[in-house]
Amino acid sequence: MTEIVKGLRLVEVSAFIAAPYAGLTLAQMGADVIRIDPVGGGLDYRRWPITSDNRSLYWAGLNKGKRSIMLNVREAEGRELAHALMTKPGPEAGIVLTNLPARGWLDYEGLKAKRDDLIMLGITGNRDGSVALDYTVNAAAGFPLVTGPEDYAGPVNHVMPMWDVVAGLSAVNGILAAERQRRETGKGQFIGLALADTAFSTLSHLGYIGEVQINGDDRPGTGNQVYGTFGCDFATSDGRRVMITAFTPRHWQALQKATGTEDRIAALGDELELDLTKEEARWAARDRIVAIIEPWFSGHTLDEARSALDGAGACWGPYQSFTQAVQEDSRVSTENPMFEEIDQPGIGRYLASGPMLDFGAAPRTSVVPAPLLGGNTDEILAGDLGLGDGEIGRLHDAGIVAGSMA
Numbered sequence: 001m002t003e004i005v006k007g008l009r010l011v012e013v014s015a016f017i018a019a020p021y022a023g024l025t026l027a028q029m030g031a032d033v034i035r036i037d038p039v040g041g042g043l044d045y046r047r048w049p050i051t052s053d054n055r056s057l058y059w060a061g062l063n064k065g066k067r068s069i070m071l072n073v074r075e076a077e078g079r080e081l082a083h084a085l086m087t088k089p090g091p092e093a094g095i096v097l098t099n100l101p102a103r104g105w106l107d108y109e110g111l112k113a114k115r116d117d118l119i120m121l122g123i124t125g126n127r128d129g130s131v132a133l134d135y136t137v138n139a140a141a142g143f144p145l146v147t148g149p150e151d152y153a154g155p156v157n158h159v160m161p162m163w164d165v166v167a168g169l170s171a172v173n174g175i176l177a178a179e180r181q182r183r184e185t186g187k188g189q190f191i192g193l194a195l196a197d198t199a200f201s202t203l204s205h206l207g208y209i210g211e212v213q214i215n216g217d218d219r220p221g222t223g224n225q226v227y228g229t230f231g232c233d234f235a236t237s238d239g240r241r242v243m244i245t246a247f248t249p250r251h252w253q254a255l256q257k258a259t260g261t262e263d264r265i266a267a268l269g270d271e272l273e274l275d276l277t278k279e280e281a282r283w284a285a286r287d288r289i290v291a292i293i294e295p296w297f298s299g300h301t302l303d304e305a306r307s308a309l310d311g312a313g314a315c316w317g318p319y320q321s322f323t324q325a326v327q328e329d330s331r332v333s334t335e336n337p338m339f340e341e342i343d344q345p346g347i348g349r350y351l352a353s354g355p356m357l358d359f360g361a362a363p364r365t366s367v368v369p370a371p372l373l374g375g376n377t378d379e380i381l382a383g384d385l386g387l388g389d390g391e392i393g394r395l396h397d398a399g400i401v402a403g404s405m406a
Contacts, residue, residue, distance in 0.1 A: 001065060001354050004362040006030035008179065010095035011086045012066070013106065015043040017134070017161055018123050018195060019099035020062040021168030026175065027065035027368075028355040034380060035063060036082055039070045039402040041373050051347055060344050063370035064352060069381075070374035070402040078400045079105045084385055087115035094188065095175060099123035108190045117188035119178045121171050127194040134161040134195065141199040142208070142219075150223040166198040230282035232290055233319070234297035236305055241319040242297065244309075249277050251315045258305075258312035259296040268292065326351070337364060344369045373405040 008031040012023040020035075027033040037045070047058045069085075072078040082105065086096045094115050102108055102122040112118050125132030135157065138144060148156030174191045182188055203209050211217050224233040224243070230252070231245040246252040256262045265276060268288055274281040282289060297305060302318060309316045318324075325332045333351070334340055342352040354367045381387045381401065395401045 001028050001030065001365040001367055002357075002359055002362045003030035003365065004359050005176075007092045008032070008095070009088070009090065009093040010034070010097055010175070011036060011082075013082075013096070013098040013100055015099065016047075017062065017164035018167040019097055019171065020044070021165060022121075022171035022175070023066060023097055024062050024064060025169065025172045025355070029357075030362075033066040034085060034376075034384070035066045035068050036073075036085070037068065037070050037373060038074075039072045039374075039399065041070075041405065045373060055347050057347065059373075060347055060370040061352070064342075065368040066371060067376040067380060068371040068374055069377045070405070072400050072402075073105055075398075075400055077395070077398070081381070081385065081395075081400070083111065083114060085380070086111055087118060088384065089115075091183070092179075094118050095179065096120040097171065097175065101129070102190070112188065115188070117182055117186060119175065119182060119188045119191070121174050121178070121191040121193060123167055123171060123193045123195060125194065126196045127192075132194075132196050134164045137163050137196045137199045140196070141203060146219050146221045148221065148223070150221055152221075163195055163199050166202070167193060167195050170198060225286055228283050229279040230286060230289060232286070234290075234294055236297055236302045237299055238301040240302040242302070242305060242309075242316055243319065244293075244314070244316045246282065246315065247279065248315075250313065252277065252282070254309075254312040254314040255293070258308040258314050259293050261292050261296065264292050265289070340367050342367050342369045345372050345375070374402050375404045377401050377403045 005026065008026065010023070010026065010031060010033055012019060012033055012035045014020050014023065014035065023033045023035065044056070045059055046054060046056050049057045051057065071082050073082055087094060094117060096106075096111065096118065098106055098120070099122070100106060102120070108118070108120050108122070111120065125137075138157065139155065141163075144155035144157050147158060148154075171193055174193060178189055178191055208219065211219060219227065225231060226245060226247075229245075229247050231243070231247070233241055233243050235241050244255060246255045256265050268285060269276040269281075272285055272288070274285055276282055276285065276289075300308070306318075320329060330336065332339065337358075338353050338356065339351050340354070341349055343349050344352070352367050352369070354364060358364075378392055381392050381395070382389075387395075392401070396403070
């Protein structure tokens with residue numbers, strides 16, 4: 001955690017990844033994030049991965065550092081409590097984050113009538129408000145058709161929900177930008193963010209759209225080779241696998257040095273009349289380069305390859321399972337200051353990440369575990385809304401609110 005945005009207050013009404021990831025990012029930078037869930041938990045409360053006793057590691061991971069309240073928003077009184085939290089006075093309050101439909105009790109204009117400078121960021125699937133998830137967006141963006149083996153004609157989905165993560169981080173940018181403008185102008189606003197737009201915007205920024213419209217080319221699948229340069233995977237003698245990239249002249253020279261292939265690579269360049277110090281030439285000769293380098297890797301263990309590649313300054317990385325990453329990679333350990341062991345209520349002790357950013361003027365503080373579902377209900381009702389014990393008890397009895405749920 002850090003306290004770079006300490007004082008910022010927002011209310012999150014969300015499910016699944018994009019909005020919770022945005023709330024997590026802000027909470028880990030010091031914001032006070034109150035997550036509202038329905039009584040009994042939302043759609044993602046038991047989402048996999050889960051522990052043997054059905055506790056969601058996913059939910060715990062995405063809600064670290066937040067406060068949790070359960071409200072029955074099907075009832076008018078529950079909606080009124082939610083609105084009171086969303087529109088609470090204060091220069092750093094009045095911020096709402098959601099990926100639920102921004103209508104009904106979440107209608108921006110209705111909330112704005114209660115606080116004129118309200119900031120609300122709403123994440124939708126498509127720009128027109130229709131449903132889309134990361135997996136359908138990725139399919140439409142073209143990437144599955146260039147993923148997988150070169151000799152396989154069908155789509156290959158990846159399991160990383162990339163567009164959800166991009167959307168979550170984009171939402172953080174949007175909220176911080178709108179909050180800055182509000183400080184300068186006194187005006188709030190609704191910020192719309194479509195999950196699909198994060199993918200299609202990326203197609204534009206990285207040249208995929210220009211490649212189609214200007215060059216008339218549809219990007220081919222290239223397996224594990226990196227398009228337009230030299231990058232490829234190699235098997236080692238002990239059954240492991242490494243990914244090698246040589247984008248820069250320095251890394252290209254380092255790879256040749258580590259594998260002892262300088263003379264053979266030079267001869268290949270002469271034979272093909274290609275300047276292999278250039279990326280496009282390495283791409284053109286990629287199969288011949290692989291044929292020269294591959295025997296070296298197949299004759300060395302992963303540790304031997306590591307020593308030679310690191311010694312030469314090559315750019316590479318081992319393929320690792322999640323288990324191998326946790327057990328073997330110091331970057332996924334407390335040697336990395338981003339990580340620490342936490343005691344997660346209801347789950348146990350395990351490694352958890354704080355913010356990715358290292359702020360020079362805002363040192364790291366301890367990672368705060370996720371709350372139990374509804375674990376802060378009474379605290380929020382009393383401390384944030386000023387309700388007394390009797391009123392809080394009545395709300396519990398009426399089923400308008402609920403407390404801790406494991």
